[in-house]
Amino acid sequence: MEESGIEGGIEDGIEGGIDGDIEARIYRAVFEGVTHQRLAPGTKLPEAALCALFGVSRALVRKVLQRLAHDHIxxxxxxxxxxxxxxxxxxTRQIFEARRALEAALVRLAVRHATKADLAELRRHLKEEHTALHRCTQPEWARLASTFHLRVARLARNPILERYLSELMSxxxxxxxxxxPPGHAACEHGEHAAVVDAMAHGDADTAVRLMEAHLLVLERNIALDRPVSQRSLGQMLGLG
Known part of the structure; x- marks a missing residue:
């Protein structure tokens, strides 16, 4: 199953590094509190409060927090x-700068290696994106939008560069x-479609240019001044 970098992170956190349902529940509560924008940057996560909210030991909470720190959450x-x-x-600037450079290399390789079947699969993915954009929740749309970039990276036939991109995308x-800010799409469906069109024509320069422009728009949509929430930690974690 293909996943976005951050979705892959949560699954690794639940299955690979954290054992037990309650540990997975705590990880997911914090993860979803962040991705659903209930937990703003800089929100304190006191161990004592988490212990009380979930009825667990401090040692278990520390274990979950260490995994969340490993995943940069x-x-x-x-x-x-x-x-x-x-x-x-x-x-933020450095991370997006690195991603633009990496995706430029991956897109160029993908144009060189992609088959007609590969491009047809990308077209099918674009249809899923379009459906999700109009019918599904924001998390599902965001997952598909991120997965598009990983699908293109896979067509480059370079697993090392693909892995680097997955880490950067997280x-x-x-x-x-x-x-x-609310109301912005994580990725614009039309911009994805334009990249695939250029790839289908074998035009690597245009595909790279369109991907770079797409990522620049994504970066410009970021606002680094979100207000501090006045809700309780439990409310921000979706617990009431």
Missing amino acids: VALRPNRGAIVAMPSPEE RCSLIVALYE
Whole structure:
């Protein structure tokens, strides 16, 4: 099953690094609180409060927070506890700059290697995107939009570059989830379709240019000044 970088992160967190239903529940509650924009950047995640909300030990909460920190969803501050990650403007710029450079290389390779069957599969994915855009929830649309980039990367036939992109997309997806204002699509369906059209014509230069423009729009939509929520931690975690 193909997944976006951040969706892959949560599954790894639940299945690969965290054992037990309650641990998975805590991980998912924080993860979804961030991706659904209930937990703003810098929100404190006190261990004692999490223990009380979920009825678990401090050791278990620390284990979950460590995994969330590994996935760049929270930051662990020595002697001050955990907070929701706060990517700085400079870090955000560097992450998107790296992603643009990497996707340019991947798109060029994908144009070289993609078969008619590969392009037909991309077209089918675009139809799924279109359907989700009009009928499904924002998380499902965001998942499909992110998966598009990974599908293109796979056509490059370079698993090392593909893995690097997956890691970068995890960081980008978190930044978008944290900072993109409501009402913006994580990716524009029409921009994806234009990239595929250029690929189908074997026009690598145009496909690269369109992908770069697409990623620049995504970066410009980010607002690094979200207000602090006045709701309780339990409410922000979707627990009441």
